[in-house]
Amino acid sequence: CHPLLLVVCFSQADEPVCRHRGDSENPQLSKNGDIILGGIFSLHSSWKTRQERYMHKPLPLQCTSLNFRDFQFAQAMLFAIEEINNSTDLLPGVSLGYKIYDSCGSIPRGVKVALALANGNEEVFVSSEEQCIQRAQVQTIMGETSSSPCMAIATVIGPFHLPLISHFATCACLSDKVKYPSFLRTIPSDYYQSRALAQLVRYFGWTWVGAVRTNDDYGNNGMATFIETAEQLGICLEYSVAVFRTDPPEKIRQIIDIIRDSTSKVIVAFVSHMDMDVLIHQLSYHNMTGYQWVGSEGWIFDSKTAAMDTHHILDGAIGLSIPEAYVSGMKEFMLDVKPLNSSGNELFTEFWEGLFNCKFNQSNLSVGNEKVCTGDEDITEIHNSFTDMSLMPIFNNVYKGVYAVAHALHNILGCNETCDSKRPLDPLRILQQIRQINFKTKEGDEVYFNENGDPAAKYEIINWQPTQNGIVDFVTVGLYDASLLADRQLILENKTLIWAQNSMQVPLSVCSEECPLGxxxxxxxxxxxxxxxxxxxxxxxxxxxxxxxxxxxxxxxxxxxxxxxxxxxKETEFLSYEEIMGSLLTGASLFGTCMTCLVACIFFRYRKTPIVRANNAELSFLLLFSLTLCFLCSLTFIGQPSQWSCMLRHTAFGITFVLCISCVLGKTIVVLMAFRATLPGSNVMKWFGPVQQRLSVVGFTLIQVLICILWLTISPPFAFKNFKQFNNKIIIECALGSAIGFWAVLGYIGLLALLCFVLAFLARKLPDNFNEAKFITFSMLIFCAVWITFIPAYVSSPGKFSVAVEIFAILASSFGLLICIFVPKCYIILLKPERNTKKNMMGKGPTKTT
Known part of the structure; x- marks a missing residue:
């Protein structure tokens, strides 16, 4: 026997017989035809559990809880088959039959009935030379509804290349053609749905959410893709819990406690409708309202789930659903179930009794509780999950799956006006042909499969909007099309959305409020x-x-x-004329200039008097001129620095001060020479006469001019913006360019000042009438003190204050020279004219009386 057929060969009365192991399985719905299509649906949602002692052979699985939903799926398959059989364009002359099995929601049973569809249940008698090998009983299998049963079935029948076409198994894992080579589906993969849900959550600004998933392949794989995409979009999960309809009450209560204790207000539910029904019951019991639910297609458009939500737990829920569809004639076919009773079908009896809550057998009636079924009840008078056609998109998926097989068979059999029904059918060829089909249904829906056996991913975004009569209205508020560009896949229409607790405002669900600007x-x-x-x-x-x-x-x-x-x-800062400090320094500079000019006028007015002539009038006027320039050069330090002002201020300062000190130095030497000339036999004045005095002043000044020229030539001062001194201000100042040049200028001035101070100090004890040396000593002492204190003050002063310190040093030293050298003389000229005589200058003036 072929090992994959799960049969056993043994000899009975010398006749080899091939039989299935275990009990045979009979289809719940069947019809003969030239070509048989298989179907596996959970016509019952559960089964009776028994405690097996393994003392005897276990009884067959006893299914319970008739599932109207999958009953509708089976009817959608029958409708498509009947429509094809009545068509003259598709498979003309070929009749399609079917064998539909009930898996009862059990994965092992689903595998078992799949093998029954592949192998058949008949005993095969063969000769000793033959093998128990026969063709598959069906050419394709429609179903199952859930992902986990499909994975198990596809794994088993995959090696036979028998196509399995599901209408509602969405797990992305089923796209793996290595594991599931013969699996196809007419519903998009959850890979796209999970990503769409993450984009939907991000669209409304929910970054802090909880997650509930079905604890099976559908929920676990779908939620895994959602979490992966959510992390990429900056969405965080506060919790992620798994639920299954068979979980004990204690576990369900733990999930409820986790939801209650959470801070997130949005819950993404990637669950099947059966698990959602269980969860709703517990949520209603604990009055868990106020949460915004985001749902997958597994429950979001299920009217039965909406009807169970009597406490309005899910009001305002939003999620993805299969796009609306309409198949003409399908609704009427589904509601006309009486033809299924033609063979005395037990399934029909159970269905009719469950639909109308009655019993056909009077002996089974409970006293006073149930009515008798007549079989003539009017199905249009009842309203329940069977008469609800809200799942028409899924019915349409079944419909498209059957038509995909029919088109593949049509191509294989070379159908034109008739079909070559004698041509052998190979499941592998059928599978390959189904993957290549591309057609449109009578309603205009395009049907094709990609390389993974998946259709195009398109979803509608629906919103649960409760009406006044308490019925939930599924309102389409947007679309998602995975075939478009990433930024155009999610489209929300301009429609009013209802949120949790009938709020019109989008709920907020974040772990932390958004950080404001700044x-x-x-x-x-x-x-x-x-x-x-x-x-x-x-x-x-x-x-x-x-x-x-x-x-x-x-x-x-x-x-x-x-x-x-x-x-x-940034605020720019420099020492300007407008500010108080700049104005005071400008005033001091102008005051010093005016004062110097006044002294010069006095000296010019009294230029022929002894005191002016005795103090070397020519050097005095030159000194007054240089002091005027010193006072005026301080003005170049005030105002916004520029390239020219930076070069001018330092060079003007250096040259004018050297000119000034040179004059003072000349006067000091003159005093010393004059004292030496009064000594007997001395002839020193001829070595330092007027010509030599002029040349000394010019020579000393030229040296400073050369230093300044070298400085300006090699690396001159320049204006620059200092960003480092203050963070919030730009200090516009003059950079020194060459620090050596700057300190050379200052050093030369200091050298001359020191020389002048030493010479004046040596002449400090000359007779009183020759008091010029004392005044020069005091002025040089002030000058040196000012400039010695200037250096640390200049270095440590920030910004414009360093400029102010430099101006203050210039003004202080200039005032020191002016006051110490010229004010005493002006005092004598103006207030003590009796002392302004030649005799007094020569030491022969009148004696003071007491």
């Missing part, structure tokens, strides 16, 4: 990425989008505003 997200330790704190951006940084993960640095010339949501141009 802040950034900082993750909370030990929590998902959706849980974070909002930290204000640091100074100089900004964020102009909500929920920013980083704060960006402002450009170098900008600084963050108070709210940290934008950058504003």
């Amino acid at each position: 802040t950034r997200k900082v993750l909370q330790k030990g929590k998902p990425v959706c849980c974070y704190d909002c930290i204000r951006c640091a100074e100089g940084e900004f964020s102009n989008i909500t929920d920013s993960i980083t704060c960006e640095r402002c450009p170098s010339e900008f600084w963050s505003n108070e709210k940290r949501d934008a950058c504003v141009k």
Whole structure:
């Protein structure tokens, strides 16, 4: 015997016989035809459990709880077969039969009836030379409804290449053609649905959600894809729990406690309708309202599930469903179930009794509780899950699956006006032909399969909107088409949506409120990425989008505003004339200039007096001129620095001060020479006469001019914007260019000042009438003190204050020279004219009286 046929060969009265192991399985619905199509549906949803002691052979599985829903699926298959048999265009002259088995929702039974469809139940008598090998009894199998049974069945029949076409098994795992080579389906894979659900959740801004899934291949695989996509979209799961309809009450209560204790207000439910029915019962018992449910197609458009929600737990639910469909004549065919009773079918009897809640056999009636079935009841007078046609999209999937097989057979049999019914049928060839078909149904639906045996992924987005009479209205509010570009796949129509508890506002479900502008997200330790704190951006940084993960640095010339949501141009700072400090320094500079000019006028007015002539009038006027320039050069330090002002201010300062000190130095030497000239036999004045004095001043000044020229040539000062000193300000200042040049200028001035101070100090004890040396000593002492203290003050002063310190040093030293050297002389000229005589200058003036 062929090992895959699960049969056993043995000898009975010397006649080899091949039989199936175990009890034979008979179809619940069947019809003969030239070609037989198989069907596996859960016509019952459960079975009676028995405690087997294994003391005797177990009895066959006893199915319970008639499932009207799968009964409808079976009828959709019968409708398609009958329509094809009545067609003259498709499979003309060939009649299709069927064998439909009940799997009772049991995976082992589903596998068993699949083998029965593949092998048949008849005993085969063969000679000793023959093998128990026969053709498959059916050419294809329609079903099953759920993913897990399909996986088991497809695994078993896959090696035979017997096509299995499901109308509602959506697990993405079934797209694996290595594991399930003969599986096809007319419903999209959950790979697309899971991604669509994640995009739908993200569309409404829900980043903190809970998840409930059916604990089977459908729920586990679908939720795994959802979680993977959700993480990519920035969605976090607070919890993910699995439920199955056979779970004990304790486990269901644990799931309810997890949902109650959670903070998320949105629940993504990737569950089948049967598991959802169990969950709704417990949710209603605990009055768990106020949650926004997002559902998969397994339950979101199931009217029976909506009817069970008497406590309005699921009001406002939103999710994906198979697009609406209409097949003309199918509804009428389904409601006309009496032809199924033609053979005295037990299934019909059970169906009729369950539909009308009656009994055909009077002896089975409970006293006073049940009525007698007549068989003539009017099915149009009842309203239950069987008469509800809301699952027409799934019926249409069954319909398309049957037609796909018919088109494949039509092509294989070379049908034109007639078909070659004698041509042998090979399941592998049928499978290959089904994968290649592409046709449109009479309603215009295009039917084809991709390389994985899946159809195009298209979904409708529906919203549960309760009506005044308590019936839920499934309103289509959008579409999802996986064949479009990523940013155009999800389309929400401009329709009013109802949310949980009949709210018109989109519910909020986030772990943390969105971070406003000017802040950034900082993750909370030990929590998902959706849980974070909002930290204000640091100074100089900004964020102009909500929920920013980083704060960006402002450009170098900008600084963050108070709210940290934008950058504003930094305030530029320099010592200007408009501010108080600049105005005071300008006033001091002009005052010093005026004072110097006044002294020059006094000296010019009294230029022929002894005191002016005795103090070297030419050097005095040159000194006054240089002091005027010193006072005026401080003005070049005020105002916005530019390329020219930076070069001018330092060179003007260096040259004018050297000119000034050179004059003072000349006067000091003159005093010393004059004292030496009064000594007997001294002739030193001829070595330092007027010409030598002029040349010394010019020579000393030229040296400074050369230093400044070298400085300006090699690396001159320049204006630049200092961004480092202050964060929120731009200091516009003059860079030194060459620091050596700057300190060479200052050093040369300091050298001359020190030399002048030493010479003046040596002449400090000259007779009183020659008091010029004392005044020069004091002025040089002030000058040196100012500039020695200037260096640390200049280095440590920030921004414009360093410029102010430099101006103050210039003004202080200039005032020191002016006051110490010229004010005493002006005092004598203006207030003590009696002392402004030649005799007094020569030491022969009148004696003071007491």
